[in-house]
Amino acid sequence: MASYSLKLRFPRIVTTPETDTSNSLFVVARVSLVGLVMAAPLAFGAVLPWGWGALNIAAACLLLLWAAACARAKAARLVWSPLYVPAAAFLALACVQMRFGWTLDRVGTREALIKFTAYLMIFFLGQQLFADAPSRVWRRSAAAVALYAFAMAVFAIIQLFASPGLIYGVIKPRWGGIVYGPYVYHNAYAGLMEVLIPLAVAFTVSRRPRHPAKPFLFFAILVCLVSVFLSGSRGGLISLAVEFAILACAIFLGQPVSQDRRRALAAGLVLAAIAGGAFSWLDPGDVWKRWQAAAYTPEIVMEDRQKLTMDALRMSRDHLAHGVGLGAFEMAYPRYQTLATDLVFEYAHDDYAQLFAESGLLGWIMAPVAIVMFVILSFRGLRSRLERQTGWLQLGAAVAVCGLLVHSFFDFNLHIPANAAWFTLTAAWATVPATAARPLRPETAPPGMPFGHN
Numbered sequence: 001m002a003s004y005s006l007k008l009r010f011p012r013i014v015t016t017p018e019t020d021t022s023n024s025l026f027v028v029a030r031v032s033l034v035g036l037v038m039a040a041p042l043a044f045g046a047v048l049p050w051g052w053g054a055l056n057i058a059a060a061c062l063l064l065l066w067a068a069a070c071a072r073a074k075a076a077r078l079v080w081s082p083l084y085v086p087a088a089a090f091l092a093l094a095c096v097q098m099r100f101g102w103t104l105d106r107v108g109t110r111e112a113l114i115k116f117t118a119y120l121m122i123f124f125l126g127q128q129l130f131a132d133a134p135s136r137v138w139r140r141s142a143a144a145v146a147l148y149a150f151a152m153a154v155f156a157i158i159q160l161f162a163s164p165g166l167i168y169g170v171i172k173p174r175w176g177g178i179v180y181g182p183y184v185y186h187n188a189y190a191g192l193m194e195v196l197i198p199l200a201v202a203f204t205v206s207r208r209p210r211h212p213a214k215p216f217l218f219f220a221i222l223v224c225l226v227s228v229f230l231s232g233s234r235g236g237l238i239s240l241a242v243e244f245a246i247l248a249c250a251i252f253l254g255q256p257v258s259q260d261r262r263r264a265l266a267a268g269l270v271l272a273a274i275a276g277g278a279f280s281w282l283d284p285g286d287v288w289k290r291w292q293a294a295a296y297t298p299e300i301v302m303e304d305r306q307k308l309t310m311d312a313l314r315m316s317r318d319h320l321a322h323g324v325g326l327g328a329f330e331m332a333y334p335r336y337q338t339l340a341t342d343l344v345f346e347y348a349h350d351d352y353a354q355l356f357a358e359s360g361l362l363g364w365i366m367a368p369v370a371i372v373m374f375v376i377l378s379f380r381g382l383r384s385r386l387e388r389q390t391g392w393l394q395l396g397a398a399v400a401v402c403g404l405l406v407h408s409f410f411d412f413n414l415h416i417p418a419n420a421a422w423f424t425l426t427a428a429w430a431t432v433p434a435t436a437a438r439p440l441r442p443e444t445a446p447p448g449m450p451f452g453h454n
Contacts, residue, residue: 025069030129032062034141037122037425038148040418041192044167045183052417056118063121066128079131081431082377086370087120093362094326103325104332112327112358115417119424126428138390142203149196150220153227156181156189157282160230180231183416190236191413193228194403195422197221198243201268202396222271222278229279235410243403244268250395253382304339305349305410311336312353316360323360332357347415351408354415374401377431398430 036058043051070076094113096102103109130138163169165179177184183192204217228236248268315324315336324332330346337345348354355363378398385391404413404423413419 023069023073025065025072026129029062029065029069029125030133030137030141032058032065033122033125033129033425034144036062037418037421038144040421041152042182043418045185045188045419046417046421047184052115052118055417055421056114059118059121059125062125066125077128077132079127079432081127081428082373083123083370083427083431086366086373087123089362089366090326090359091116091120093322093359097322097325102322103328105325105328105330108327108329108331109325110327115420116326118417119420122421123424123428126425127432130429131432135390138393139203139206142199142206142393142396145196146200146203146217146220149193149200149224152181152196153193153220153224156227157223157230178232181227185416186231187233187235187407187411188413188416188419190228190231190233190239191404191407191411191416191419192422193224193231194236194239194243194407195400195419195426197224197228197240198247198399198403199393199396199426200224201247202392202399206392218267218271222275225271225275226278226282229275230282235407238410239403239407242406243399244272246399246402247395250379250382250386250399307338308345308348309350309353311338312348312350312357315357316353316364319357320360323356323358323363326358329354329358347412349411351412351414354412371405374398374427374431394430394432397426400426401430 036055040046040051040055043054046052046055067076091113094109094116098106098109098113130141159166159169160180166172167179167182167184173179173184178186180186181189181192183189200217200221204214204221207214207217225240228240311333312329315329315332319332329348330344333345333348339345348357352367355367359366378394378401382395385394401423404419407413414423
């Protein structure tokens with residue numbers, strides 16, 4: 001009878017050898033996982049029931065595929081993350097709310113539970129499949145993300161000018177919206193790019209100085225930046241600015257003073273300047289008016305969102321013990337609504353305020369704990385991380401998560417299933433102990449580069 005072994009490995013332990021890449025099921029599972037999160041935005045962000053339903057089914061199938069791969073290898077190496085603790089707490093809260101009727105919308109809470117289960121499966125698979133993956137797997141995944149980001153940006157820009165207001169040139173949203181790319185809501189597109197751009201930048205920086213692909217990579221990043229400018233998402237640009245600030249700090253703290261560090265920072269400034277110039281040339285005029293309104297009358301522009309946030313916080317205060325129920329914000333909000341409008345609000349345009357209202361005291365405690373855990377796991381030992389081949393790619397994933405966390409103060413990106421799927425996958429990449437990412441020997445490192453870039 002065949003014997004099977006089960007090993008638990010903690011993030012601090014990085015001694016396990018690379019996974020046997022001859023097991024084709026692991027390869028198929030990795031490719032399918034990345035393909036799944038790439039496909040989700042194309043289905044209108046997977047916001048419709050058939051979209052997020054397919055996302056859940058696909059995630060469950062990938063989990064079974066991973067289990068089959070482990071059975072074929074006769075071993076299962078499980079990577080443990082402290083982030084499973086707050087995740088399990090929210091999962092248990094949703095179950096308790098449904099079991100004891102502590103939700104104002106049982107259907108909404110059930111839907112939130114189903115979606116959260118899918119995100120948890122994606123996070124789990126992202127860690128298990130990439131923890132022992134060879135460095136070339138990380139590089140190819142990052143290259144695929146960079147190409148995907150470029151293709152998405154080109155499509156969004158073309159659609160903006162060729163068929164404004166129509167998704168894929170033929171579909172008009174029933175309830176209106178500011179269409180951009182495959183999304184009904186332009187801020188959701190900006191949220192997607194906040195995940196993709198840092199990964200593309202990290203992949204570009206990780207290439208050697210004279211790598212033949214670098215000119216194209218810089219051009220791809222430029223097009224992605226221009227697409228965010230043209231989207232007119234104010235929260236998106238603020239989040240991108242924060243992401244580039246984090247990257248700049250990482251370059252200063254993670255690299256010794258060198259000519260390469262100065263070049264990287266100069267390249268970033270040049271790209272931002274060119275993107276701004278390209279935007280001013282391509283902008284049909286409407287986007288610039290949005291920027292002017294935000295600059296001259298910020299109190300008017302932000303008034304509705306501030307009221308939504310304050311309403312959600314009052315809701316949290318009145319249901320502090322266990323919240324109104326995960327996914328029950330739409331049902332609970334009319335009682336607290338102070339906005340003079342007949343619109344129905346599904347989200348609070350502030351993911352934190354909505355989480356506090358829906359989860360009560362647990363959300364107030366666990367959300368900050370989860371963020372602190374993530375920051376510690378992602379940025380601990382930054383200098384040693386950047387000496388590894390995959391260190392820059394993990395840094396890009398960490399910065400991507402930070403960008404969406406910033407944008408969550410202004411919008412509801414984490415309630416868009418496609419963006420939430422990217423968020424959880426990049427969180428998994430940022431915090432996984434990439435044991436296969438070994439430093440290059442000094443004699444193999446490219447001239448003038450302090451790290452193992454190739």
